[in-house]
């Protein structure tokens with residue numbers, strides 16, 4: 001399969017903090033698949049490091065309250081275009097992120113609490129007919 005993967009899960013230091021979300025079990029499970037790494041926030045022109053962001057009432061804001069929605073949506077559009085051009089079969093995305101979160105994201109209070117919903121990029125992928133899953137889901141699928 002051709003699989004689009006959040007670049008931070010592969011060890012790229014593109015997180016807001018300047019770190020990564022390296023996931024060894026995921027990397028093992030991806031063996032034999034073609035991997036297309038993406039970071040929608042960097043693709044949207046955001047810097048590393050950057051202020052943490054959450055979705056607040058449908059708009060992405062950083063922890064200083066500044067509206068960064070446009071950069072998030074631009075990055076998501078660019079990565080969607082890549083998904084279409086690359087004809088990916090699946091996306092495996094970093095949980096909880098305001099871009100990449102699938103099904104659950106931080107709730108907009110910057111307190112670590114989660115709420116139902118997807119990040120901007122995950123939601124855009126799904127709205128365009130792509131399937132997005134968490135690393136945990138993908139590892140379980142690969143073990144079956």
Ligand code: SF4
Pocket residue numbers: 006007008009014015016038039040041042094097099100
């Ligand atoms: S936007 Fe996605 S790929 Fe980029 S650092 Fe955040 S979770 Fe990782």
